[in-house]
Amino acid sequence: MSQIVLNWFQRLSPEDPRRIQKFGAKLAGLRWDQPNALNSLSTLFAAVDELAEAEVLYYYRRRGTRALISSLxxxxxxxxxxxxxxxxxxxxxxxxxxxxxxxxxxxxxxxxAANSLFGGTEGHVRFVSTQLEIERLITASRVEWCQYLAAPHDTDDRWAEGFDIILGYANALHTATLAEVGRWGETLLTELAKFQKSIDLKDKIPGHGK
Known part of the structure; x- marks a missing residue:
């Protein structure tokens, strides 16, 4: 029972830093000599791809919570x-x-007011949009990687191209998640300011406040 409870809390946590540790562990044994370079690149791509899938699952869970808040x-x-x-x-x-x-x-x-303050409807829309954006990124990156694997790899430029694809994938993934964090912060501060303003207005109404 205690393990079930622990897994439940871990599932609700925003981000688990151990995912990055796991990512680093996958890169530790990679070999970059000519016979192993392509397999190592594929392992590196799969590790970044796993991070992207984790983000999709995260936003999928969070959108359900926000949808519930919005509906209620x-x-x-x-x-x-x-x-x-x-x-x-x-x-x-x-x-x-x-x-x-x-x-x-x-x-x-x-x-x-609670719907706005706790990001019910607005948060649901944001999380769905971010999830779909990351899914689009995953699909496009996987197709691009398959295209890369299908071509010959007989020059140093081809190896560099593989690294560029993976690096572009990682950068686009973090850009999407950071943009969502920025939107979340702006929305939260805006709604808090509106709520505080409504409280201040009520205090000025005769019969309210001091």
Whole structure:
């Protein structure tokens, strides 16, 4: 049971540095003499490719979490907002709950704020986009690598071309992930600023704050 719990927490962790250690271990025994150079290049490409696949799995898991947050908060906003609009219609009747309409509308607005603050809908879109971008990169890189393997390797320039393909793959992978981190940071800071501004405005309304 403890191992299952440990695996669950590891699955939820954003990035595991041991993946880079594993990547380095795969390169330790590579040989670059003429008979082994092509196999070593293929091993190097496969190691970078494994890092890319790990990123795809990461964003696939994260998009599911964000989709759940988005669905729950939007459903809550719809249900509470609908109830908040309907309850005032009962205010003139003997029903005791007609006075709670405004409170339910405020709760609906809070659900929408939570969706934005915790990156529900926006985060889901970002993670899906990043996953698809990395999948496109993986597909294009694998096709390019197959094209490289199919050609003769009888000159030093051909070996250098193999390294260029792998290096370009690695750089494009990290560019895609760093761009997503940048978008996440900008979105988080923007939503925090909006939330703080809404709190400040409420403090200025008579009857709120000091």
């Amino acid at each position: 908060t939007r459903l809550g906003a719809w249900a509470l907002g609908t109830a908040g609009l309907l309850l005032p219609l009962l205010a003139g009747t003997s029903a005791p709950w007609g006075q709670y309409g405004y409170a339910l509308l405020a709760a609906a607005a809070s659900c929408l």
